[in-house]
Amino acid sequence: MKEKLVVIGNGMAGMRAVEELLEIAPDKYDITVFGAEPYGNYNRILLSPVLAGEKTIDEIMLNDLPWYEDNHITLHKGVTVTGIDRNACTVTADDGTQVKYDRLLMATGSEPFIIPVPGSDLPGVISFRDIHDVDLMIDAARSKKHAVVIGGGLLGLEAANGLMKQGMSVTVVHLMDWLMERQMDPISGEMLKQSLEAKGMNFMLKSSTKEIVGDGKVQGVRFEDGSELAADIVVMAVGIRPNIELAKQVGLHCERGIVVNDTLQTFDPKIYAVGECVQHRGVAYGLVAPLFEMAKVCANHLAGYGIGIYKGSVTSTKLKVTGIDLFSAGDFIGDETTEDIVVHDSHQGIYKKIVIKENKIQGAVLYGDTIDGAWYFQLMREQTNISDIREKLMFGQAHLGDSGHGGNVVAQMSDDTEICGCNGVCKGDIVKAITDKGLFTLDDVRAHTKASSSCGSCTGLVEQIMESTLGGDYATPESKPMCACTDHTHDYVRAAIRDQKLVTISDVFTTLKWKTDDGCAACRTALNYYLISSWPKEAKDDSQSRFINERAHANIQKDGTYSVIPRMWGGMTTPVELRAIADVAEKFNLDTVHVTGGQRIGLYGVKKHELPLVWKDLNEKGLVSGHAYGKALRTVKTCVGREWCRFGTQDSTGIGIKLEKLSWGSWMPHKFKMAASGCPRNCAEATIKDFGVVCVDSGYELHIGGNGGVKVRATDLLTRVDTEDEVLEYAAAFCQLYREEARYLERTAPWIERVGFTYVKENVVDDDAKRKQLADRFEYSQKVTGSQDDPWEQRATGGIDSHEFVPLKVIG
Amino acid sequence: MSNWIEVGKIEDIPALGARVVKNGNVDIAVFRNNKDEVFAVNDECPHRKGQLSQGIVHDKSVTCPLHNWKIDLTTGEAMGPDEGCTGHYAVKVENGNIFLELK
Ligand code: SRM
Ligand SMILES: Cc1cc2nc3c(=O)[nH]c(=O)nc-3n(C[C@H](O)[C@H](O)[C@H](O)COP(=O)(O)OP(=O)(O)OC[C@H]3O[C@@H](n4cnc5c(N)ncnc54)[C@H](O)[C@@H]3O)c2cc1C
Ligand code: SF4
Ligand code: FES
Numbered sequence: 001m002k003e004k005l006v007v008i009g010n011g012m013a014g015m016r017a018v019e020e021l022l023e024i025a026p027d028k029y030d031i032t033v034f035g036a037e038p039y040g041n042y043n044r045i046l047l048s049p050v051l052a053g054e055k056t057i058d059e060i061m062l063n064d065l066p067w068y069e070d071n072h073i074t075l076h077k078g079v080t081v082t083g084i085d086r087n088a089c090t091v092t093a094d095d096g097t098q099v100k101y102d103r104l105l106m107a108t109g110s111e112p113f114i115i116p117v118p119g120s121d122l123p124g125v126i127s128f129r130d131i132h133d134v135d136l137m138i139d140a141a142r143s144k145k146h147a148v149v150i151g152g153g154l155l156g157l158e159a160a161n162g163l164m165k166q167g168m169s170v171t172v173v174h175l176m177d178w179l180m181e182r183q184m185d186p187i188s189g190e191m192l193k194q195s196l197e198a199k200g201m202n203f204m205l206k207s208s209t210k211e212i213v214g215d216g217k218v219q220g221v222r223f224e225d226g227s228e229l230a231a232d233i234v235v236m237a238v239g240i241r242p243n244i245e246l247a248k249q250v251g252l253h254c255e256r257g258i259v260v261n262d263t264l265q266t267f268d269p270k271i272y273a274v275g276e277c278v279q280h281r282g283v284a285y286g287l288v289a290p291l292f293e294m295a296k297v298c299a300n301h302l303a304g305y306g307i308g309i310y311k312g313s314v315t316s317t318k319l320k321v322t323g324i325d326l327f328s329a330g331d332f333i334g335d336e337t338t339e340d341i342v343v344h345d346s347h348q349g350i351y352k353k354i355v356i357k358e359n360k361i362q363g364a365v366l367y368g369d370t371i372d373g374a375w376y377f378q379l380m381r382e383q384t385n386i387s388d389i390r391e392k393l394m395f396g397q398a399h400l401g402d403s404g405h406g407g408n409v410v411a412q413m414s415d416d417t418e419i420c421g422c423n424g425v426c427k428g429d430i431v432k433a434i435t436d437k438g439l440f441t442l443d444d445v446r447a448h449t450k451a452s453s454s455c456g457s458c459t460g461l462v463e464q465i466m467e468s469t470l471g472g473d474y475a476t477p478e479s480k481p482m483c484a485c486t487d488h489t490h491d492y493v494r495a496a497i498r499d500q501k502l503v504t505i506s507d508v509f510t511t512l513k514w515k516t517d518d519g520c521a522a523c524r525t526a527l528n529y530y531l532i533s534s535w536p537k538e539a540k541d542d543s544q545s546r547f548i549n550e551r552a553h554a555n556i557q558k559d560g561t562y563s564v565i566p567r568m569w570g571g572m573t574t575p576v577e578l579r580a581i582a583d584v585a586e587k588f589n590l591d592t593v594h595v596t597g598g599q600r601i602g603l604y605g606v607k608k609h610e611l612p613l614v615w616k617d618l619n620e621k622g623l624v625s626g627h628a629y630g631k632a633l634r635t636v637k638t639c640v641g642r643e644w645c646r647f648g649t650q651d652s653t654g655i656g657i658k659l660e661k662l663s664w665g666s667w668m669p670h671k672f673k674m675a676a677s678g679c680p681r682n683c684a685e686a687t688i689k690d691f692g693v694v695c696v697d698s699g700y701e702l703h704i705g706g707n708g709g710v711k712v713r714a715t716d717l718l719t720r721v722d723t724e725d726e727v728l729e730y731a732a733a734f735c736q737l738y739r740e741e742a743r744y745l746e747r748t749a750p751w752i753e754r755v756g757f758t759y760v761k762e763n764v765v766d767d768d769a770k771r772k773q774l775a776d777r778f779e780y781s782q783k784v785t786g787s788q789d790d791p792w793e794q795r796a797t798g799g800i801d802s803h804e805f806v807p808l809k810v811i812g
Numbered sequence: 813m814s815n816w817i818e819v820g821k822i823e824d825i826p827a828l829g830a831r832v833v834k835n836g837n838v839d840i841a842v843f844r845n846n847k848d849e850v851f852a853v854n855d856e857c858p859h860r861k862g863q864l865s866q867g868i869v870h871d872k873s874v875t876c877p878l879h880n881w882k883i884d885l886t887t888g889e890a891m892g893p894d895e896g897c898t899g900h901y902a903v904k905v906e907n908g909n910i911f912l913e914l915k
Contacts, residue, residue, distance in 0.1 A: 056860075058860050059860075067895070517871050518871050521867070544826055544828040545868070547868070552866075556866060556877055808820045808825065808842060809820055811817060812835060
């Protein structure tokens with residue numbers, strides 16, 4: 001019969017221990033888990049990005065309920081263990097459940113410390129520890145304005161940042177002279193404060209809270225010096241205390257935490273403990289990396305192998321506030337026996353301090369440029385003698401040896417450099433997983449190695465490793481098959497479609513011997529595009545091979561509603577259009593009306609069955625589809641140009657509108673954006689667009705291949721022309737070359753980098769005949785595909801695809 | 813006790829497409845593939861509740877529109893490296909009419 005393992009605490013340490021145990025001894029125990037919180041196991045670290053609105057609760061779940069079922073673990077969620085009978089070996093919970101154990105694992109974590117000042121029990125005083133707290137804060141931010149965060153440490157600053165992102169005005173109150181005094185020295189602490197102030201955060205340092213004032217709910221905070229600060233909520237983030245009540249109550253030896261030996265065993269040999277509730281060799285930890293190390297050792301002993309030993313951990317810290325880079329580890333203050341190396345560039349906002357004793361690194365603080373944090377941390381933990389590299393130490397690992405080429409820092413890292421601090425994953429582990437298991441995506445690497453799956457701050461490094469390990473394959477899969485359904489590449493398939501005049505997806509499947517009956521979501525969407533762009537007249541658009549956005553002509557949102565963004569030609573609108581948009585927003589209760597990044601207005605939250613009604617109302621006032629959902633022409637941004645602007649040289653608005661009228665409705669390999677600016681001041685940002693026009697006194701500069709987005713690329717100057725007609729002809733020709741030759745889902749920027757700017761220029765500029773033919777083919781395609789018959793109108797009143805917008809049947 | 817309910821005709825659903833049947837508060841996605849087989853699963857992806865009825869259908873599976881998980885339409889189970897399951901329903905087609913078994 002299996003032995004019984006009971007785990008108290010469904011948090012990060014407890015469940016990691018269970019995962020490790022399942023890995024090495026899956027059949028040894030019947031496992032029962034008690035968790036006071038009513039969820040599966042989630043990544044507590046990422047509550048900060050959840051509060052900041054950068055992640056959702058769903059995204060931070062580590063093990064959801066089916067995981068427990070699949071692994072035959074009995075989970076009592078929302079249930080607190082209240083007693084342990086160490087003689088009978090049973091635990092009792094607040095719902096009356098009683099379970100027998102052979103081994104017990106305590107992983108009760110810690111509790112936020114609430115300063116016991118008068119008023120600390122008022123509604124509106126919130127801690128920052130679990131999902132419930134985050135819900136309270138997000139909820140408060142909806143209706144309330146002022147938040148005070150007590151505590152200027154890691155947790156307090158992440159809370160403050162999140163509340164600010166939620167729209168509150170936030171003041172951080174801190175007892176000490178500078179922020180994060182346990183991770184920062186005064187200089188970096190001050191730099192951090194200034195960056196956060198620039199983001200809008202307020203600070204009161206050296207302030208001691210005396211009382212939280214309020215009548216029935218929080219209204220303010222009073223300080224020792226008598227001053228007061230108004231507040232609608234107060235977040236206490238002053239520290240945590242190991243949660244040892246239960247352990248103490250049943251007589252387990254505790255000091256600050258539950259005392260354990262190097263095998264994570266408590267003074268009762270049947271009871272183990274891991275996580276923040278533990279005190280090991282006098283230390284209680286509050287970061288996951290050591291807890292995960294404990295979990296590993298503990299699992300080894302629970303499995304009965306008895307070989308792991310936990311010797312304590314050295315930790316390093318990062319702050320998870322987007323846009324702020326800081327790193328600290330070890331003793332970074334130093335004393336008489338140590339030396340410092342310091343680099344301080346206040347102009348660039350960079351500060352680095354390394355504390356050295358007898359040629360070994362004792363600690364480091366990095367602010368503004370943390371790329372070498374992992375390296376210093378490794379030198380520190382291994383107590384490497386740095387006398388040989390001392391002069392170059394501050395310039396970072398990339399400057400070691402004769403390489404000098406900064407770029408990819410990880411290429412020079414040794415295999416045992418730790419990349420993911422949370423999960424203790426080294427470079428070598430990642431490289432091995434990539435090569436042995438044939439991994440291609442970040443998600444794969446996360447799934448197989450756990451690297452970058454906890455706090456996420458090493459994501460950049462992991463990506464660099466992928467890049468250096470996979471080489472070109474990671475950046476641009478050169479000769480990779482389209483997908484698992486075929487061995488042919490995009491280029492091969494497209495050439496076959498053109499040369500053999502294939503006009504349906506099933507033609508392609510038969511001719512090219514597809515390996516699956518119906519293809520998949522990746523190849524069908526690409527094939528549909530290749531067919532209609534190669535044979536605009538002959539091929540029939542297959543709506544079932546289009547992504548939902550293009551099939552329904554609106555963007556699906558995460559809650560299943562849709563967004564509607566009508567075209568505003570060249571960014572121009574009229575009172576009539578604005579009124580129509582306002583009316584629609586009111587009539588259909590669309591709460592979010594957003595001015596988009598593309599100079600038009602987006603309506604959010606439209607229910608699918610109401611889309612045709614919304615479109616009908618918009619159509620009646622002349623508004624048509626903006627194709628914000630499509631791999632198609634999106635927007636043409638313009639500035640007011642010569643009409644109004646004192647610097648304008650040409651009618652940039654007019655040419656923008658003409659460009660949009662020319663090309664709207666045209667399907668492309670990826671989205672396609674244009675802009676026209678009235679002078680080189682370039683207010684319409686034409687030089688980061690797929691096709692940009694910059695007006696100059698003597699005519700028009702035409703720019704191509706710009707990209708905002710993930711990787712910014714400024715355009716290449718294609719040529720300069722004299723007349724509006726030429727602008728339109730070049731634009732059409734360029735669009736067509738891109739449509740005919742780029743791979744599906746390849747934007748103009750990577751396409752041009754792949755085929756070379758000269759190639760494009762030869763076709764569109766140098767060869768007049770070619771340009772004309774391209775422009776003619778563009779015009780032909782626009783005409784025969786009827787792409788400028790408004791797809792919204794076709795669905796609102798033209799009876800097309802009506803099945804798409806109504807349920808098949810409504811029961812009950 | 814089984815309870816077969818007629819929900820529509822097979823040609824009401826495009827081949828390699830889907831339609832929704834609203835059963836009280838529950839949306840059921842009903843799929844038709846290229847071989848005129850019909851499947852029904854809850855219209856809720858086990859990942860983050862994406863509406864599977866809006867996905868791309870191939871063979872006996874659908875790709876969720878939100879993050880591309882693939883769901884086996886015969887079982888409602890996520891395929892490949894992903895894990896999770898959404899409920900599925902028994903379906904029969906008689907004379908072109910689709911029936912779902914609802915409990
Ligand atoms: C609505 C809008 C945000 C807004 O409210 O302002 C927006 C919303 C989305 N963008 Fe965008 N982008 C919007 C302007 C931009 C801009 C600014 C611009 O166009 O000047 C950029 C950078 C410029 C550029 O594209 O070069 C931009 C770069 C991206 C990218 C990165 C593309 C790249 O090549 O790196 C993506 C991801 C993608 O396409 O794969 C993206 C994807 C998306 C998607 C489609 C994400 C998705 O798949 O759901 C969002 C659709 C939301 C929706 O349902 O409507 N969006 N997006 C903007 C629509 C403008 C419009 O009127 O149509
Ligand atoms: C907002 C925030 C940000 C953080 N950021 C970072 C970071 O960037 N990097 C980092 O390394 N660490 C970070 N941490 C710390 C990290 O989350 C913790 O160190 C880690 O979660 C502790 O794991 P644990 O299992 O010991 O405790 P927990 O994860 O707290 O788990 C303990 C669980 O046990 C339950 N429990 C307690 N008593 C009982 C009982 N009697 N019966 C049943 N259940 C019980 C509790 O409800 C809780 O769910 C952060 C923490 C927070 C709150
Ligand atoms: S780009 Fe030139 S014309 Fe347009 S607004 Fe700016 S300054 Fe004026
Ligand atoms: S919701 Fe279906 S894949 Fe994310």
